[in-house]
Amino acid sequence: xxxxxxxxxxxxxxxxxxxxxxxxxxxxxxxxxxxxxxxxxxxxxxxxxxxxxxxxxxxxxxxxxxxxxxxxxxxxxxxxxxxxxxxxxxxxxxxxxxxxxxxxxxxxxxxxxxxxxxxxxxxxxxxxxxxxxxxxxxxxxxxxxxxxxxxxxxxxxxxxxxxxxxxxxxxxxxxxxxxxxxxxxxxxxxxxxxxxxxxxxxxxxxxxxxxxxxxxxxxxxxxxxxxxxxxxxxxxxxxxxxxxxxxxxxxxxxxxxxxxxxxxxxxxxxxxxxxxxxxxxxxxxxxxxxxxxxxxxxxxxxxxxxxxxxxxxxxxxxxxxxxxxxxxxxxxxxxxxxxxxxxxxxxxxxxxxxxxxxxxxxxxxxxxxxxxxxxxxxxxxxxxxxxxxxxxxxxxxxxxxxxxxxxxxxxxxxxxxxxxxxxxxxxxxxxxxxxxxxx
Amino acid sequence: xxxxxxxxxxxxxxxxxxxxxxxxxxxxxxxxxxxxxxxxxxxxxxxxxxxxxxxxxxxxxxxxxxxxxxxxxxxxxxxxxxxxxxxxxxxxxxxxxxxxxxxxxxxxxxxxxxxxxxxxxxxxxxxxxxxxxxxxxxxxxxxxxxxxxxxxxxxxxxxxxxxxxxxxxxxxxxxxxxxxxxxxxxxxxxxxxxxxxxxxxxxxxxxxxxxxxxxxxxxxxxxxxxxxxxxxxxxxxxxxxxxxxxxxxxxxxxxxxx
Numbered sequence: 001x002x003x004x005x006x007x008x009x010x011x012x013x014x015x016x017x018x019x020x021x022x023x024x025x026x027x028x029x030x031x032x033x034x035x036x037x038x039x040x041x042x043x044x045x046x047x048x049x050x051x052x053x054x055x056x057x058x059x060x061x062x063x064x065x066x067x068x069x070x071x072x073x074x075x076x077x078x079x080x081x082x083x084x085x086x087x088x089x090x091x092x093x094x095x096x097x098x099x100x101x102x103x104x105x106x107x108x109x110x111x112x113x114x115x116x117x118x119x120x121x122x123x124x125x126x127x128x129x130x131x132x133x134x135x136x137x138x139x140x141x142x143x144x145x146x147x148x149x150x151x152x153x154x155x156x157x158x159x160x161x162x163x164x165x166x167x168x169x170x171x172x173x174x175x176x177x178x179x180x181x182x183x184x185x186x187x188x189x190x191x192x193x194x195x196x197x198x199x200x201x202x203x204x205x206x207x208x209x210x211x212x213x214x215x216x217x218x219x220x221x222x223x224x225x226x227x228x229x230x231x232x233x234x235x236x237x238x239x240x241x242x243x244x245x246x247x248x249x250x251x252x253x254x255x256x257x258x259x260x261x262x263x264x265x266x267x268x269x270x271x272x273x274x275x276x277x278x279x280x281x282x283x284x285x286x287x288x289x290x291x292x293x294x295x296x297x298x299x300x301x302x303x304x305x306x307x308x309x310x311x312x313x314x315x316x317x318x319x320x321x322x323x324x325x326x327x328x329x330x331x332x333x334x335x336x337x338x339x340x341x342x343x344x345x346x347x348x349x350x351x352x353x354x355x356x357x358x359x360x361x362x363x364x365x366x367x368x369x370x371x372x373x374x375x376x377x378x379x380x381x382x383x384x385x386x387x388x389x390x391x392x393x394x395x396x397x398x399x400x401x402x403x404x405x406x407x408x409x410x411x412x413x414x415x416x417x418x419x420x421x422x423x424x425x426x427x428x429x430x431x432x433x434x435x436x437x438x439x
Numbered sequence: 440x441x442x443x444x445x446x447x448x449x450x451x452x453x454x455x456x457x458x459x460x461x462x463x464x465x466x467x468x469x470x471x472x473x474x475x476x477x478x479x480x481x482x483x484x485x486x487x488x489x490x491x492x493x494x495x496x497x498x499x500x501x502x503x504x505x506x507x508x509x510x511x512x513x514x515x516x517x518x519x520x521x522x523x524x525x526x527x528x529x530x531x532x533x534x535x536x537x538x539x540x541x542x543x544x545x546x547x548x549x550x551x552x553x554x555x556x557x558x559x560x561x562x563x564x565x566x567x568x569x570x571x572x573x574x575x576x577x578x579x580x581x582x583x584x585x586x587x588x589x590x591x592x593x594x595x596x597x598x599x600x601x602x603x604x605x606x607x608x609x610x611x612x613x614x615x616x617x618x619x620x621x622x623x624x625x626x627x628x629x630x631x632x633x634x635x636x637x638x639x640x641x642x643x644x645x646x647x648x649x650x651x652x653x654x655x656x657x658x659x660x661x662x663x664x665x666x667x668x669x670x671x672x673x674x675x676x677x678x679x680x681x682x683x684x685x686x687x688x689x690x691x692x693x694x695x696x697x
Binding site: 378379380381383384385386387388389390391392394395398399401402403405406 | 487488489490491510511512514515516520521523526527529530531532537540541544545548580581597601
């Protein structure tokens with residue numbers, strides 16, 4: 001048995017009695033089954049096709065323990081306000097070191113909306129089980145299920161529209177530990193909401209988080225899901241999200257990856273009934289020695305569904321990016337319209353991108369397109385700006401920002417959110433401070 | 440204002456400018472004409488500070504300063520403006536953002552206070568109307584998806600917002616229909632003043648029907664081979680560039696006009 005397998009098996013034995021649902025036979029069985037799957041398979045290695053470019057050897061060598069059961073980090077409301085992408089969010093659910101913090105959270109949601117923590121949900125209704133099943137799951141997902149401590153529990157009843165975005169903040173306050181949030185979101189028929197999921201660190205040290213999310217949209221439901229990942233540049237952040245869409249449901253994802261030494265987003269979209277639509281926008285901005293990987297799978301399982309993917313990479317210094325976009329069109333999914341595009345900007349000679357579209361089409365009446373580009377800053381654009389009096393640093397920053405900001409363009413109507421994400425980009429980009437003063 | 444002496448330049452080891460002499464005084468409009476490949480656009484680009492040219496000799500003095508030592512952005516702030524032959528599309532950067540950044544960079548350089556958002560907006564809207572453009576283009580990405588005529592109008596809009604001291608117009612008439620040409624000319628003529636100079640680079644005489652130059656120079660194979668008044672342009676229109684052949688061989692570069 002490799003070190004990580006043994007390590008996490010021992011961690012489970014150490015913390016099991018304190019995990020949500022402990023003492024409840026079915027829940028414990030669910031966790032043990034997941035753990036057994038993980039122990040059997042272990043962490044993925046670069047020999048796995050899906051992990052060819054992303055090595056978890058560092059985690060294998062040095063896995064991090066879970067937080068002690070009685071762990072409580074000191075985080076103040078003013079810290080939250082200064083770090084949140086939308087500091088004035090009306091609805092805010094805060095998780096510190098993987099655990100829900102009622103003191104830092106607030107919301108004014110009624111109409112039967114359930115917005116809180118999975119741990120509280122399990123305490124109230126253990127028979128509901130863990131929000132995620134280990135059946136057919138990867139070893140990492142199994143690990144996350146076995147060790148899941150908490151997560152968002154969001155459920156919006158039929159026809160309810162939540163106008164104000166719901167901010168879900170995951171704060172890593174203590175370094176050197178592992179956290180395993182498992183989130184569950186369900187929008188019933190015709191419900192509508194915007195969720196902002198933000199992950200950040202209060203330290204600049206190593207830590208490990210593995211985030212599972214399961215999202216279900218019933219007929220005509222609409223969810224805009226923004227994710228901002230700006231963890232410590234020494235952290236490992238692995239995320240696995242799966243979204244199921246019913247008829248005419250719409251899912252819009254915007255992912256901005258700015259942090260972590262190893263960041264990986266697995267996003268699987270299942271378009272299960274006619275008329276479902278998914279819009280996936282993403283930007284990854286590795287610098288220094290960061291490695292950011294995005295794997296998407298859009299499964300067209302039903303006729304007349306549409307999907308659009310646009311991912312953009314800005315790679316600086318020795319930063320490395322991976323984009324693997326898979327589109328599967330099943331045999332019955334006629335009249336599918338699927339588009340995918342990946343554009344990359346290399347700002348340094350040592351930056352690297354591996355991009356791979358994967359189209360698997362089993363239907364015959366479909367419209368599918370994909371494309372990938374890799375380029376550098378255009379000297380003609382830079383000269384044009386300089387000839388208008390804008391200095392070189394600002395010109396480079398402006399063109400770079402404009403390249404990245406296109407993934408945010410759909411959010412321009414959410415003014416506070418757009419401003420917050422733009423500020424996060426400014427803070428990350430070379431010369432961003434100059435842009436801040438221009439805007 | 441602008442004093443070019445014996446300027447020589449190469450691209451990839453190939454000589455393009457072979458000794459340009461040109462003096463432009465305040466308030467003057469000079470047209471630089473010539474056949475394709477004569478070096479007209481290269482001259483305009485070098486004056487604006489575009490990279491990629493090896494200046495192998497000569498000097499360029501602008502308002503008493505060595506222009507060739509200044510980075511492009513400093514020239515722009517100091518009042519040099521190049522209207523591009525092929526304006527560049529910049530996806531993701533809105534026109535209004537660029538205009539504001541450019542105007543304020545110039546104002547800071549001039550020791551003036553930056554325009555606040557309201558003053559800037561009312562000024563830019565007035566100029567947009569003057570150039571007979573749609574206000575919506577202010578919020579579109581710079582030149583992205585613009586027609587040829589829209590791009591050229593946009594160049595002149597930037598110019599009248601920036602109020603340059605030395606305007607260089609590179610083939611501004613190319614690709615314009617007669618209506619657009621009139622609007623563009625109106626914009627350029629609105630800037631004519633005793634303390635502002637312009638250099639119009641053009642292949643055809645047509646533009647000069649609308650913007651009357653004080654001097655016309657003929658550039659051929661990297662040298663100014665003939666200089667004169669507006670009548671020279673008409674002669675070129677009648678006879679083409681071929682009749683200059685002999686003089687081109689001579690390599691006469693008496694281009695200094697006062």
